Amino acid sequence: MGVPLPHAQARRAKRPLSPLWTVCALIAALFSVAAPSSAAAAPAPITKPPMGWNSWNSFAGAIDHTVIEQQADALVTSGMKDAGYEYVNIDDGWWTGSRDANGNITVDTAKWPGGMSAITAYIHSKGLKAGIYTDAGRNGCGYYYPTGHPAYPGTGAEGHYDQDFLQFSRWGFDYVKVDWCGGNAEGLNARTAYTQISDSISRATAQTGRPMTFSVCEWGGNQPWNWAPGIANLWRTSGDIIYWGERPSMSRMLANFDAAQHPSAQSPGRYNDPDMLIAGLPGFSDAQNRTHLSLWAISGAPLIAGNKPSDMSAATRAALTNREMIAIDQDSLGRQGTKVTEDASGLQVYQKVLSGTGRRAVVLLNRTGSAATITARWSALGLSGSAVVRDVWAGADRGTFTSGYATSVPAGEAILLTVTGTDGTPPTGGPIxxxxxxxxxxxxxxxxxxxxxxxxxxxxxxxxxxxxxxxxxxxxxxxxxxxxxxxxxxxxxxxxxxxxxxxxxxxxxxxxxxxxxxxxxxxxxxxxxxxxxxxxxxxxxxxxxxxxxxxxxxxxx
Missing domain, CATH: 2.80.10.50 (Trefoil (Acidic Fibroblast Growth Factor, subunit A))
Known part of the structure; x- marks a missing residue:
């Protein structure tokens, strides 16, 4: 058990937190379980982890209609749309923080000709869905942590929840991501604030008829897996997988994967979110991309790409659009895979029960610095008799094996398998x-x-x-x-x-x-x-x- 300390790590902060600030975060976390002010309506009726693209990891705040249109076009021409990537999510940097006399968001029409309705219309014309970003507090991340952000105050939604989420829906957005920079710094209660936002989204949907997928981006400091499943479709479980100006790292990716292990919170339409994908970003190898995608797929995590679809290698495209990997992630049971064995430190086996009879997805993960043999035993997977093994990334059947499957896994990499056999008789529960x-x-x-x-x-x-x-x-x-x-x-x-x-x-x-x-x-x-x-x-x-x-x-x- 690794109990993460309650934290409120800045979304893209590059400096360590002070001891006093950390103490304040701990105190805030203790009070985060306060009952919400009202019972939130159910979030949007999605049934599989969201798939799409987000602007932040590649463009940060340097976005406008041209950037978004180019990437939307590329989702189509690259085959990502046909593989299931449907959301085009506009992240931080789209808004300067100003409002008119009635409190409505004003939009820079030099960056967004025709306003935000025009960009959603363009995205929809491609057969895609549109996503937007805001903050739970009054001032967003650019105010507190300007690195990579336009440093505008007032880019959050606090005090305007009903007004802003109705505006997003009227503009035609299908997805909304709500960050926590301003929320934390302004001392809001996470559960209460996000419940109020969920209520506002529900009211907006009732008026416009357009449901919005709701992404809570609270970073896990207030343990959203314990309360967000009732109000949102997905919830971040940790800090950012990459901070602006940094190169992707395996250690950060693995830390985010570990922090997202809350299987009892996950079900169809409700997903632990270890953050956007860094597959295809400069600094990650093809093998690291495959390992990253293997772990997100076994977790049933959202697949929100962060690379540039308009400029990616054939190998990155092949990895992101691998249909077998995507099928594992999108399996209709909606389960999160769990670690089942670790015969030696760092040599781990994860399994995800798939729909159908006797079907499992399996990841063999080698966290050590040397190649090693890892064994998946059928008894640990709840299977009996023999089973057929297929290597997903190789696209090859490996054969039929009687009690398990062992193979060498390179240092720092993972192998993604599907195993098809016979479900064993479940053990009988009883008292101790x-x-x-x-x-x-x-x-x-x-x-x-x-x-x-x-x-x-x-x-x-x-x-x-x-x-x-x-x-x-x-x-x-x-x-x-x-x-x-x-x-x-x-x-x-x-x-x-x-x-x-x-x-x-x-x-x-x-x-x-x-x-x-x-x-x-x-x-x-x-x-x-x-x-x-x-x-x-x-x-x-x-x-x-x-x-x-x-x-x-x-x-x-």
């Missing part, structure tokens, strides 16, 4: 009961919140007491949460909590013949604190000592 107490391992209140410490409670048979042992040695509850040693702790007293399943060793357990349950990472025992037997007794890790408060009965694997 303490021998000393006779009470059940329980998630308090049947909550699904990450970090909730488990306890002892009278056995009641509810969902918060139904545990399943998986082939990868996890103990799962609710289907997507795992029993977890908090903070990857290995010391006596480490709380045992629930967390999104991620395949890490602190979520792997050995159920022993003597009734103990030991953590694979810590080799410590699951322990009822202080030999307690009362309802509410917390469960933690402790050195194994053979006492009855460390003995349990568990469901069969």
């Amino acid at each position: 009961t303490g021998k000393q107490s006779g009470r059940c391992l329980d998630v308090p209140g049947a909550t699904t919140a990450n970090g909730t410490q488990v306890q002892l409670l009278d056995c009641q048979g509810g969902s918060g007491q139904t545990w399943t042992r998986t082939a990868s040695r996890q103990l799962t509850v609710y289907g997507t949460k795992c029993l977890d040693a908090s903070g990857q702790g290995t010391a006596n007293g480490t709380p045992v909590v629930i967390w999104d399943c991620n395949g890490q060793a602190n979520q792997q357990w050995t159920v022993n013949a003597n009734g103990t349950i030991t953590g694979v990472q810590s080799n410590l025992c699951l322990d009822a604190s202080g030999q307690g037997t009362a309802n509410g007794t917390k469960v933690l890790l402790w050195a194994c000592n053979g006492q009855a408060n460390q003995q349990w009965t568990a469901p069969a694997a």
Whole structure:
């Protein structure tokens, strides 16, 4: 479990945060769970992760109608539109921040002849959809962090939510991305502000009949995966994947991928967003592009390109338009893939269950500095018998294998596979009961919140007491949460909590013949604190000592 500290990293900041600023961000995060002012309507009825193009990574604030029209044209001529890339999203820099006497946004017609309605009409004429950008606060990113931005104050929507989102809809926009630079600096509550925005979008849709896909760009500091699924279609889970003026980096890309691992929040129409694609930007190799796209596809993440479609290599075009990769990303089940095994540090296997029978997408990811063999075992994928393996990037079938597939993966790269076999019989869930107490391992209140410490409670048979042992040695509850040693702790007293399943060793357990349950990472025992037997007794890790408060009965694997 890697608990990200609440942060409010500047969207494109290039300087470190001060200690005082960080403390303020932590305090703000603690209050971010305040109840929204009203119940937001459902976001736009999309059913697959959005695909398209965004102007920021290649053009920053240097955009006008010519830039946008050229890239829209290129989406068509390059084959990206036919592959599914449909949104043309105009990011920061389109607006100077001025309003008329009635508070309406004024548009520079030298940059946007005919206004914004004209550019959406052009995009629509190509069979594409149009997206627009704003900020939840009064002043947008250019005011606080002018690098790469026009340094205009007042480019945010605060105080004009109903007015601005109705204007966007009337202009013909189909997608709106709402940033958090002004929101954070002005001390807004993230959940409340974005809920108000969702309400405004809903009201605009009711007036115009045009739904808008809603992208929350809050950077993950206020844990939007816990509240955004009810109000938005996608939500950023981390800082930018690239800051203006920097070259793409594998470390930043992997960090954003890791920060987006919240599978229980994702479902059709609701997506964790690890940020726009950097595939095709100068500084990334073809192999790095394929690794990047493999990870976004296994995650079911939005595929919003950030390169220049008007000027890309044949290899970049082939990678972005690979139909098998796109089919994995766009699979109708809408699931986020999860890590299932890591036999050695940095040698990881991720799987995504696909629609149909016995179908899986698999990524073999080598985070180390040397080529290594990685094995995907069918038991860890929930498959039985033999299965057929296909290498997506090679476009080649690799054959039929009886128990798993092993191949060498180059250093710092990934291999993307599809595996088709027979679904195994799912393990049966049941209670985990303490021998000393006779009470059940329980998630308090049947909550699904990450970090909730488990306890002892009278056995009641509810969902918060139904545990399943998986082939990868996890103990799962609710289907997507795992029993977890908090903070990857290995010391006596480490709380045992629930967390999104991620395949890490602190979520792997050995159920022993003597009734103990030991953590694979810590080799410590699951322990009822202080030999307690009362309802509410917390469960933690402790050195194994053979006492009855460390003995349990568990469901069969």
